[in-house]
Amino acid sequence: MPFANTEIPGRFQALLAERGVRMTGQRRAILNVVETAKKHLDAGQILRRARKHDPSIDRSTVYRTLGLLKRHGLIDELDLMHLEGEAHYYERKLNRDHIHLACLRCGRITEFVSDLFESLKGQIEKECGYRIAVARLEIGGYCPKCRT
Amino acid sequence: MPFANTEIPGRFQALLAERGVRMTGQRRAILNVVETAKKHLDAGQILRRARKHDPSIDRSTVYRTLGLLKRHGLIDELDLMHLEGEAHYYERKLNRDHIHLACLRCGRITEFVSDLFESLKGQIEKECGYRIAVARLEIGGYCPKCRT
DNA sequence: TATTCTGTTGCAACTCGATTGCAACAACCT
DNA sequence: AGGTTGTTGCAATCGAGTTGCAACAGAATA
DSSP states (O other): OOOGGGOOTTHHHHHHHHTTOOOOHHHHHHHHHHHHOSSOEEHHHHHHHHHHHOTTOOHHHHHHHHHHHHHTTSEEEEOGGGSSTTOOEEEEOOSSOOEEEEETTTOOEEEEOOHHHHHHHHHHHHHHOOEEEEEEEEEEEEOTTTOO | OOOGGGOOTTHHHHHHHHTTOOOOHHHHHHHHHHHHOSSOEEHHHHHHHHHHHOTTOOHHHHHHHHHHHHHTTSEEEEOGGGSSTTOOEEEEOOSSOOEEEEETTTOOEEEEOOHHHHHHHHHHHHHHOOEEEEEEEEEEEEOTTTOO
């Protein structure tokens, strides 16, 4: 997950406070994990990391907190081509949509930003008449090292 | 699901026979459901429809047959933005990739084919060095009737 | 047509990610 | 500090999908 450096530490906490969301130790631990993640994590991985700070945290709290972050538009939920199992992956939402490429052989994830993608979304809004809320382009394929 | 008219009845059965895949009554029933579907169906809906022809068909047979069709590249598996639950949806694979738009209010699904999408895939292959196997663009938004 | 081989099926048990009801608890406001 | 209300841990539960296995049925062979 690139762009980790664009992240202001404690940004999630500040944004949630602004909106009058109650802050707890468990939430702080989970937000911290998601904010500082350098790769896409699933709920189980987030739970394990959060428990290093607070071992009493429960699975359900992780799911509820991820739901909270989703509802507030702070994170995106990804499938990443269901590379392993059916779990969802989470990442901080950024100003710009990006494409996810998943290598079907080695599992490597690459992100890609493209003006063409923005134009395509524009074309779709115009021609289909939809107002786009989320656009998720996920590609499965073979990365430079793995393609034969 | 448009393009239903581009479908030759019994095409799946012919293609599987060509490849030496054993044909059974249960498979025929399931293939028939998938081939004649006018909208995207999930595994449960496919099971219910197939059971109208052969009430003894089991869930596991549906999943195994869908897996067979996936492995042979005859169908695509879609998430459709997880509109209801986490089930997957299936559709016949066509020559041309298309984009799925899901209305987050009324659940309507619209399909869209775009040259720009093809160009975008070309750009991605060139700039990321990936060989693309599957490209899935799913959009959640509000359709002309539902956007306020 | 009968025989055999091998892939397929139904069944039941199970996996795994995710959700929920509820009593205990802890933020936050005053 | 006290009271209100949102949050938590726990355990039970859900629902999609998978698996092991014995019985079975295509399809090739004799």
